[in-house]
Amino acid sequence: MKALLAKKVEMTHIFDEKGNLVPVTLLLVEGNVVTQIKTAEKDGYEAIQLGYGKSKKISKPLAGHLLKSKAQTRKLKEVKAEDGKTYQVGDKIEINIFEENDLVDITGVSKGKGFAGTIKRHNFHRGPKTHGSHNYRAPGSIGAMFPQHVLKGQKLPGRMGAIQVTTKNIKIVKIMEEENLILVQGAVPGPKKGVVLLISKEKAKKE
Numbered sequence: 791m792k793a794l795l796a797k798k799v800e801m802t803h804i805f806d807e808k809g810n811l812v813p814v815t816l817l818l819v820e821g822n823v824v825t826q827i828k829t830a831e832k833d834g835y836e837a838i839q840l841g842y843g844k845s846k847k848i849s850k851p852l853a854g855h856l857l858k859s860k861a862q863t864r865k866l867k868e869v870k871a872e873d874g875k876t877y878q879v880g881d882k883i884e885i886n887i888f889e890e891n892d893l894v895d896i897t898g899v900s901k902g903k904g905f906a907g908t909i910k911r912h913n914f915h916r917g918p919k920t921h922g923s924h925n926y927r928a929p930g931s932i933g934a935m936f937p938q939h940v941l942k943g944q945k946l947p948g949r950m951g952a953i954q955v956t957t958k959n960i961k962i963v964k965i966m967e968e969e970n971l972i973l974v975q976g977a978v979p980g981p982k983k984g985v986v987l988l989i990s991k992e993k994a995k996k997e
Contacts, residue, residue, distance in 0.1 A: 792887045792990040793869040795822055795842035796972060798898070798980055804963070804973065814963050814973040817986065822883040823861040828868075837870045838877055842985055865985050885967055888990065892962045897987045898980035902952035912945040955979040 796817035803813050826839035841856065841863040848856070848864060856862065859880045888894070908914040908929040917925035929947070933940050940946075957979055964973040978986055 791869070791871050793838075793840065793871070794819055794883060794885070794887065794972075794988045795840050795865065795867055796986055796988060797843070798978055798982055798984045798986055799971070800982060801977065806963075812963060812975060813977075814975055815978040817972045817974060817978070817988070819885045819970050819972055821861075821863070823859055823863075824877045824879055824881045824883065825856055825859040825861050825863075825866060826868075827877060827879060835870065837868050839866055839868045840883070841866050867985075867987050869987070869989065885965060885970055885972065888962055888965060888972065888988070890962055890965055892990055893959045894962060894974070894988045894990050895956055895958045896960050896974065896978050897954060897956040897989070898978060898984055900951050900953055900955045900979050901981050903950035905947065906950035907947045908945060911947065911950045914945075 796819045799816040799818050801813065801815050803811050806812050821841075821843045823841045824838055825841040828835060828837040828839070830836050841859065841861040842865045844862045845864040848862060852864065861880075903910070907927055909916060909927050914929060916927060917923055917930075919926060929945070932944055932946065957977075960978070961975040962972060963975050965971075966973070972988070980986055
């Protein structure tokens, strides 16, 4: 399995060979370093930990953790990998592990929307604005006479967004190695400058 951390730059569009307009997201790939390797013998499972970019301030415990890899980052992500033994701590993973037309799963933290009501958060319908009704955007009844309390899982107002989201089977449209940019088709979870994880599951390429 191939994996990379990248920073979301912006969305734009390009034209393919047939002249069709294709919306793409620009992902900046730089400074991917293997910071830790977990093995089944020691940790109970096999995985590699990746670090991305450089951070100005690093805590002393984290600096000790990164001492062997010589990385200077606070952005770490663990990826389960059966071939983790092929890597060594401190190895740099370059952009060329992916190819154009590869399919990848992209994981990121979605944009935070703050406190939202049920219409925006759960797509509830608006109430009637006629016949004396004042229930425009209220959720309505949230319980029954029995068991005389609100059941768990009830859809209510609350914080919206800022959760981990994975978008699957996204096509890599173009790779610009000199600029360290990967152009993927469509939208990617998260805000600008957000760090996302690209994972290839060795699926068949799109024609």
